[in-house]
């Protein structure tokens with residue numbers, strides 16, 4: 001058994017499967033561990049990369065730091081050679097954190113003082129230029145992320161955003177340096193480090209820039225970023241001939257019944273929900289009715305799932321446009337609204353197992369964290385890609401339940417149909 005090359009700490013579950021997908025794309029075997037494992041590492045002992053999925057993006061800072069350090073400690077015991085902190089390609093965070101405090105704690109624990117920061121994911125339209133984050137060509141602060149229910153992003157300047165979250169100095173490795181190639185960028189990073197910078201935000205507007213960065217930063221013990229840089233790092237391992245030969249068979253799955261659970265209000269998910277609901281049975285959650293009678297709402301939806309739908313795939317969703325979300329948050333409080341909906345969708349996921357559903361698509365990072373936690377899944381094997389950043393996964397060790405955890409803004413409008421076609 002060889003030690004894994006890379007240990008990834010992901011701050012949410014969809015981000016974890018996104019990173020695992022990008023690593024698998026370039027030929028690494030990657031396993032996703034749900035939470036810090038209390039599990040027999042034998043189960044994942046073949047993997048080139050271990051990805052620990054945390055739900056640390058929006059929890060209080062202290063909890064995020066504790067969980068991330070526990071994940072790092074576990075990955076170190078597995079012998080990982082290098083570490084990666086995966087956060088969202090839209091840098092989802094608040095002025096308190098959690099990206100800065102978690103990165104600070106990981107650097108301290110590793111005895112390091114410097115790392116790179118690059119959320120760019122060009123395949124999904126997220127690019128960094130002049131230290132500013134763009135989403136589909138729009139500044140982050142002009143994109144739908146400005147209305148995110150939990151982490152509204154109203155500033156696209158990553159240096160400013162990160163500086164609010166850390167006492168370490170934040171600097172920029174700009175596009176000109178990246179364009180000049182690996183050696184020039186390595187020199188630029190070294191200069192920033194010598195000037196006392198702890199975090200170098202690095203510009204990247206395409207995959208070649210990410211590959212340059214992965215090579216220029218390959219000596220760092222810890223790198224941080226989105227799944228794009230993680231994939232580029234994987235590519236670097238492959239080019240360096242460091243991967244173990246591929247073993248085992250491709251994951252397979254036969255759908256008995258499929259259920260889609262959406263708690264994501266992101267623009268992409270809302271379009272996907274609308275398209276699927278136009279052709280399939282769909283139940284829309286009313287958060288205010290839910291707050292008045294959580295048990296009654298659960299019972300009502302379980303009865304709905306039990307109806308004879310002739311084998312069709314079903315959708316249950318709370319997805320709503322931002323004005324409705326804001327009104328619900330005003331009436332219920334943001335956290336109460338979120339936890340009521342997350343609990344309901346989790347309870348439905350658990351109940352679905354007794355109703356012969358063996359295939360779940362979950363939309364939304366927070367929602368996925370809640371659902372997978374409630375299901376008690378320990379680890380996921382990464383299967384075929386549905387859309388960039390969203391793979392099918394099979395729950396280990398039985399591989400009977402297939403799960404797709406979709407980040408809010410990922411996937412084409414026909415994502416749900418496309419996902420189910422993969423196993424047809």
Ligand SMILES: Nc1ncnc2c1ncn2[C@@H]1O[C@H](COP(=O)(O)OP(=O)(O)OP(=O)(O)O)[C@@H](O)[C@H]1O
Nearest residue numbers: 149264265266318320338341364365366367407408
């Ligand atoms: N109608 C609604 N009103 C208020 N809050 C809602 C509503 N629907 C969902 N929510 C809450 O909004 C949050 C959405 O976050 P989630 O991470 O699941 O989706 P996302 O932000 O679109 O995905 P990602 O983090 O992957 O980009 C959840 O906590 C969810 O419970």
Ligand SMILES: O=C(O)[C@@H](O)C(=O)CO
Nearest residue numbers: 014015018088089365407
């Ligand atoms: O990086 C992304 O955009 C996603 O993996 C994610 O983290 C969304 O929750």
